[in-house]
Amino acid sequence: MEERETITLLGENGEETEFEILGVITVEDTDYAILAPLDDEDDQAYIFRIDTDENGEEILSVVEDDEEFEMIRDAWETLYDDELELDADDDFNEE
Template sequence: MQENIINLIDENGIESEFEIILTLEAEGKEYAILMPVEDEDAEEALIFRIDQDEDGEILVALESDDEYETVVAVYNAIMEEEGLNYDEDEQ
């Protein structure tokens, strides 16, 4: 399996590597689920919407809690289908 590694720059100008662990579609839009490469113990993923601009694909922060909840529900359904369901109570 080929790793999909991208670099993101935060608001302080610090660059970090992330692996795209999954892309999925929810309500007609495409989303990327990212995990930090450097922090293998990270328990929380980042979710971005994949949009298009004149230069190609860009990652956009989610605009609402509703959008976030929709993507999380689709992600959880995919994980359950794959037998990888994640129970938040087991943290």
Template structure:
């Protein structure tokens, strides 16, 4: 795992959490980060966050609160993973 694929996020309580960036998807002019927690976790479930730009031009990651938007990104990610396993281009 390359270090450039790692990101550390701080939660609301100030705790730092390390993630591997699995992919960045661009869908309908929005970008989404697919992250995998690196902490000891029995579930290896990826986290999907929307990437936006703040007033200073910095990238900010936001939780997706809209269920339809989350489903759209999750389905697209699943297609990417499936295509990759089958050796297909997506």
């Protein structure tokens, strides 16, 4: 069985959620992580922009701009023709 690459994020209410990293996509010189909650049975995934903080560490940022979100979702679906539903992420804080 193939081992999943995972990451744990903190939600707005402070609870931890473990995500499977489905992939990373680069659009217009910006990297985005596509993540799916391990405990989600609805086949939903979330898009996070991979940014760099003031210490040079990679952080995940919520994609808040609708146009940016649609662009990334379309690129992911074109590349992977995936059946996952990519949702705007309103539940998780920046990491």
